[in-house]
Each structure stands twice: as C-alpha cells, then as structure tokens.
Amino acid sequence: MDRRLSTVAGSTVILYLLFFSLPSEVSSASFKIVNKCRRTVWPGLLSGANTAQLATTGFTLRSGESRTITIPQAWSGRIWGRALCGKDPQTGQFSCLTGDCGSGKVECAGGGAKPPATLAEFTLNGAGGLDFYDVSLVDGYNLPMLVVARGKGRRPANASSSGGSCSATGCLVDLNGACPSSLKVARNNRSRESVACRSACEAFGDPQYCCSGAYSTPDTCAPSPYSLFFKNACPRSYSYAYDDKTSTYTCASGDYIIIFCPLPYTSQKVLSARNDGVPLPLVNKTTMYLPSKHPNAASSPGSVLT
DSSP: OHHHHHHHHHHHHHHHHHHHSSOOOSSOEEEEEESSSSOOBBBEEEEEETTTOOSBBBOOOTOOOEEEEEETTOEEEEEEEEEEEEEEEETEEEEEESSOSSSSOOOOOOTTOOSSOOOEETTTTTTTOOOOEEEEEEBBBOOOOEEEEEEEEOOOSSOOOTTOOOOOOESSSOOOOOOOOTTEEESSTTTTOOEEEHHHHHHHHHHHHHHHHOOSSSSTTOOOOOHHHHHHHHTTOOOSSGGGGTOOESSSEEEEEEEEESSHHHHHHHHHHHHOOOOOOOOSSSSSEEEOTTTGGGGGGOEEEE
16 A cells, blocks of 8 residues: 555544544533431432433432432433431331422332422523523422532533533522421421421412413512512522523533532632622522521521621
8 A cells, every 4th residue: 555545544543533532512411419418318300301211210318428420411300309208117108208209219200399399400401502500499498409510611512602600509598497487398287397498389379479370471470578588598599480580590511519408608608719700699698597496486587697
C-alpha cells in the first residue's frame, strides 16, 4: 500500500474511534439522594407520562445514608420522601403515614405520593435542551427538601446559549409545627404532633384554592393566604398552581443532589457562595417559620426569626 494512503487510513481509524468514544450530546444524569433527617426516609420515584419507570421506584434510606441513581436522558418525573413507615403485623402490607404511594411495598411500582408531600419535579432535556426542575408544595408539605444542581460544563447541541442558572431550590425549613390548624395532619387521634401540612385545595376542595373551574387561569387564580404561608417560608418553592415564574429553574445537562432535611443555616451559607443570580433567597431571613415547642403552636404562625 502507498505510504500516504496508509497514513490517511490510519488517521481515519483514529478519528473514527475518537468520535465514537466521545460521550453522547445528551447523557444520563446522576441523582444523589441524601437523608439528613434524624429518622429513616423512604424515597419514592415516579416517572411521568410516556416515560419509562426507573429501575428503582422506592427504597429505604436510613439517617445519614445516601444513594446515587442513574437517570436516563429525557426523563421526567418526581421524587419525594415517605416518612413514618412500617409493615402491618397482620397483613404484612407496607405503608407510610406521609407520602405513601399505595403499593403496599417499599417499591412504589408506578404509584404516586398521597398528599400532602413535598415533591422534587424534573424534566430532563426539555425545551431548548435544558433540564427543568422545581420543589413543589402545591400538594402540601411533609419533609424539608433541597435540590442542588451541578452543571457538567457542556450543553447539548440544541441547548439555549444561557445553559440555565443551575440554581439550588427547595424548602429548607420544617413547616409542620407552624402549620395552620386547618391544614395540619396529626400523627394520630391522640397526638397533637403535626407530621404534614396539607394544601388548601386538599383541605377545603374550593376551586379558588385548586385553580379549577372559574379559577382555572393565571388571571383568575391568585395566591391565597394559605399558599403564601408556604411561599413566605420557602421563597423558591412552588406554592400554588401558577407559581412558575419564581419556582422553576433550568440547567444544561445537570447532575443533581436531593437532600431530605438539609440544615437551613449551613445550606444557606454554602449556597450563598454560588452567586447564581436568582433574586429570591432559599430561606426568608426576614420571616422564617419554625416549629414551636408550645402544644398550641399548630394554630399559630409559629416562631419567627428576624
């Protein structure tokens, strides 16, 4: 073979191997789920419509443990924490006092969270090639949750030039003790301990709180005093159906850390150094709702730090 032809052929093979060894434009995402709560949490995972279920749909995560899951490209769905779970000694059925998915097992197997539950919602590789994500309290609240996005430093070919801000979002504070009495979920009939906080829609079924019927548009459905209870404490979280502008965030090809029961002050100190440019803080430092130690605190706005 002519030496020049041999050189060209060798170069072609090298380029071919390099091309096919490069990562695809849109790769899978890494979701690290961390439990910083003092008790066990059972994460649940639900894929959205027309999206295949993940290899795991629910598992046990003891205090201090973490688990990393590979999420396929173009996935959409939600992640939440189930709490106060156990098996019925007679039937063997597994259930949770908050966030239960109704499967009777640790795996949710396609079942969603029963409200109230704090939800982390994701659409990966969505419009403009960006990931869209939020932490929603629209279905109520049961656990503090933080989502930290880490961009991979590259964008899919169809991603917008901005690449998203990859901002952190979530609700870092415990709202159960401060939950209004009309929304609180008590641990049992004998206990005054609040273990979850319902949305006004679930509690009252009123169209003005559910943004339904005559209130089904952004112009007719405004924030209510109940949704503002969530929004004031957790400014970046979704508080009602039309809270998109201050609650949905984007990142190009991100990896994500989902933390249950993050420490508010530590998280805020660390995340303030990110300088992500988002005008709303993660924690409202002017008015922060915290559980009160007083037995009648459920009917009050809770302790306030200024």
